[in-house]
Amino acid sequence: MKKVLVVDDSQSIRSQVAAALEPADFQVLGAADCVNALQWLQDLVDLDLLLLDVNLPGMSGIELLERVMADPGTWRIPVLMLTTAADRELLERARKAGAKGWLVKPFKSELLLSTAKRLTLPTARP
């Protein structure tokens, strides 16, 4: 079972991710902010995908992404940003920092599922 961590301060978004991915044999874990996310990243082994809201309270999703990419223990985890249309410049920064792509909110659950499958393919590039 593939493990996904979704970091978003909206419980609805975290629940949408769980509802979309759990039927497809993903294990979905949630964090509402970067502090909880960093705790999960420290404790989890074999995380297959990280979904990060760009706008988070406290430390931003971009800053968390940069920390994940700088850590030898986590840099290989594919990261998908969850964003809004207003975040274009932040998305360019995320892309340069190593994010594999993004989904623009509101997004369809089917799109999230196909994206998660794609980024967790066994032969997906680091």
Next chain:
Amino acid sequence: MALAALREIFRAEVEELLVNLDAGLLELERSRESDAARERLFRAGHTLKGIGGVIGWIEFMRLTHALESVLDHLRAGTLRASDELIGALFAGVDSVQRMVRAGESSDVALSGYGPALNRLRALEPPAPDSLVPGVPSLYEIVLRFRPDLAALSEDTKLLLDQLGVMGELVSVEPLPESMSSFERDATRVPPGLRVLLRTPETELAIKGVCVYSADEDRLRIVRLAETSRDASEPERAARERRSE
């Protein structure tokens, strides 16, 4: 997670956001120039729009998109906190509340929705149709796969699945310069694709799913046409560009 549980979480979060919006609007009425009120309103409207996809209710998404757009203009100072603006925002908030309390299958859910949406849309400068949920545009997507992805036929299939979820795949073709090697080995993924996609999503959303397969210098996304269902003219233009 069961759909009923998801709906309940969604409904509770919407109600909380609506409380914030109501409080923000009352504050704005008292103090029309308050930056704090404008920022608070935008944050709540922004989150409300963002969760619109959780249950996929198109009218809800349209209305919250319009609310957020007006709030964004208000925050940026491109709209004033006039009586009409505040009235339109209250009407929009009331309509969202009616919708979420009644539920999609209720006859009363959309009572007042049309006038509320029109009042909000009348306030803001015209937006490109591709930014309005539910109004499709035709896009030409040209991408050359990264060499390390060229052999991943499953990735290509999933990419096309993603684009198909976003709208209608009008056409999918390998890039002409890659045809000969592709035809020699039909199991190989072509190094590049040209896709015509009709979708209500924005260019930014399309780019978000394509950048995994192609760096920015290997990816081009061009909006060809707005709402016409007759794509023959832009498709002809796309063919003419290919022959140049």
